[in-house]
Amino acid sequence: MKPTLQLRLGQSLTMTPQLQQAIRLLQLSTLELQQEIQQALDNNPLLEQEENEAQETSPIEPQDASQLDSSDAMAQDKMPDELPVDTTWDEVYSAGTAQSAGPIHDGEDSVYQGETTENLQDYLLWQMRLTPFSDLDAAIALAIIDAIDESGYLTVSLEDIQAAVSSEEVEVELDEVEAVLKRVQHFDPVGIAARSVQECLLIQLGQYSPDLPWLNEAREVIREHMDLLGNRDYRTLARKTRLKESDLKEVLDLIQQLEPRPGNGIIQSESQYVIPDVSVVKKGAKWVVELNPDSAPRIRVNEAYAAMARNARSSTDTQFIRSHLQEAKWFIKSLESRNDTLLKVASCIVEQQQGFFEYGEEAMKPMVLNDIAEAVEMHESTISRVTTQKYMHTPRGIFELKFFFSSHVNTEGGGECSSTAIRALIKKLVTAENPAKPLSDSKIADLLAEQGIMVARRTIAKYRESLLIPPSNQRKRLV
Incomplete structure (x- = not known):
């Protein structure tokens, strides 16, 4: 077949570069839009940023030398107008700042600069370097710190640490690894490098004064009845510890002051900033x-x-x-x-x-x-x-x-209720509930039904979990 030319009429949708740019800018967040505008200012010389009128109309007043502070005056006196070609910046910097830096005495305590910490390991390594360890114990401590997770728990067994540190020349005893572990566990935060929640809480209780009320009872609850404590089975816990309900509440208040995840307080999370549009x-x-x-x-x-x-x-x-x-x-x-x-x-x-x-x-x-x-x-x-x-x-x-924007749930009267409103009602009911007898999902569904909002128990559980509200058995506590 020979190639031929044909004319056809038709309609097609095309997006101009201007329309593509408008759609792309529309879906950018505020921070992304700021970056896009800055890039346009850098690439296009015909674009300029509008200056603040206050900045344009208010001239900068010259400062008198007598109004300068001591550091500015010193910089004026010490810094020449023109520097020789072979002048190094170290010489200029040391000439102007040596006096303000202050002497460092050998007897001064080292202060940890928390803002330089990237993770929990950095903080523990800083403390390890300040602790008088032998070379072998320092190697053991380093292996222990490397095996600590973000929550602060030891993730490997002591036998594995012993095998990692031992060599043909040096045989490390398991007791020595245990001794170094005890020292690391008293680093800040206390309870770090624990092998279980039970051990972590007991280490923290060991930092309290022996005369602290209810200390021994708290140790007994953690050591002997950790399963009942985790399940919030306070009735059985009171019977086995032979404590009155008021006394058991005092013990639980003391335990609740402890930190089950000691590493979480050290890790610095990056702040997320939001600029409203x-x-x-x-x-x-x-x-x-x-x-x-x-x-x-x-x-x-x-x-x-x-x-x-x-x-x-x-x-x-x-x-x-x-x-x-x-x-x-x-x-x-x-x-x-x-x-x-x-x-x-x-x-x-x-x-x-x-x-x-x-x-x-x-x-x-x-x-x-x-x-x-x-x-x-x-x-x-x-x-x-x-x-x-x-x-x-x-x-x-x-x-x-x-x-x-939210989906709807039909009400008994034929109307509609927002799922966001239902979540707010669930949160309100849970906030006002009796802590000794928290509301179950079925009970919450019944209370909403009394208001004409028909919601299944399974839906209540889904909404409750989205609000990060634990189930009723985990919300139960002594009054």
């Missing part, structure tokens, strides 16, 4: 949504470069400036479109969830993405992009926009 304030009887002006830097087209595009004589320069000018305008337009869409969607969410802002989570209405999509006349996928990793600052806290 919008804020909600009440003006009169109406809730108003406002964009956060500080969520991203404001940018504009550099007028000086824009004027060069009109006056440029070289065709190459003209093409370069005009192409970057067009990109700058597209980028600013995409940012404006993002802000308009975000404000429109957030305002619609607030309008739909008026009850939440007035009364809290119990008044939350069931709402899905399609409800907002129909209200603002946008596609559901657009609403999903707008509400992902976007946050709203309210008088009740900071919430992701996704928080306001």
Whole structure:
């Protein structure tokens, strides 16, 4: 068959670069948007950041030499205007800072700089270096510290540590490994390197004064009745220890002061910061949504470069400036479109969830993405992009926009109740329950049914677990 040319009429959907950029900016979080704007400022010379008016109008007042503090004055006196070519920065630094550093005396106690710790092992190694160990004991201590997990427990047996440290030249006894372990277990935090929860708690009790009330009884409970303590079987525990209910409560209060995971207090978790995109304030009887002006830097087209595009004589320069000018305008337009869409969607969410802002989570209405999509006349996928990793600052806290969407549960009267509202009701019931007789999932379902909310016991258990509320047998405690 010979190749031929044919003309056909048809329709196809194409995404322009401008539309692709607008969609990409729409789904970025605030922190990602800040990085995107900074990258655009670095790559496009026709974009510039708008300076704060206060910074532009307030000139920097010159400081008089008499107003400088001692360190500034010393730096002025010691630092020459011009340095010789062969001057090293070590010489300049030592000349200006030697006196402020202060002498270090041999008798001074070493202070641990906690902010330099990356993990639990670093903290324990720092203490090990300050402890007078022999070379062999230091090797054993190092092997023990390497075998400690994030919670602070020893993950290998003493026999394995003995085999790891022993060699043809040196034979390590198991008793020596045990002795070094006892010393490590009294490092901070106390109870570290324990082989069980029982051993960890007993080590911590050993740090208390022998005259402490209920100390011996607490040791007995941990040593002899750890299973009953874990199951919260207080009735059997009181019978076996022959303690009155009031006395047993004193013993349990002492045990609850102990830390079953001593390593968790040392590990530094990285803080997650959230910058709200919008804020909600009440003006009169109406809730108003406002964009956060500080969520991203404001940018504009550099007028000086824009004027060069009109006056440029070289065709190459003209093409370069005009192409970057067009990109700058597209980028600013995409940012404006993002802000308009975000404000429109957030305002619609607030309008739909008026009850939440007035009364809290119990008044939350069931709402899905399609409800907002129909209200603002946008596609559901657009609403999903707008509400992902976007946050709203309210008088009740900071919430992701996704928080306001939830499924519904039918009520007895034919209405609907939000799953978020049901979770709030479950939390309220558990908070108000009798600690000696906590509510079971079936009882919570019955109480909700009395309010016309029909929820299965299995659903109650799922909602309770999502709230990190333990089951009733684990919530039971003595009053």
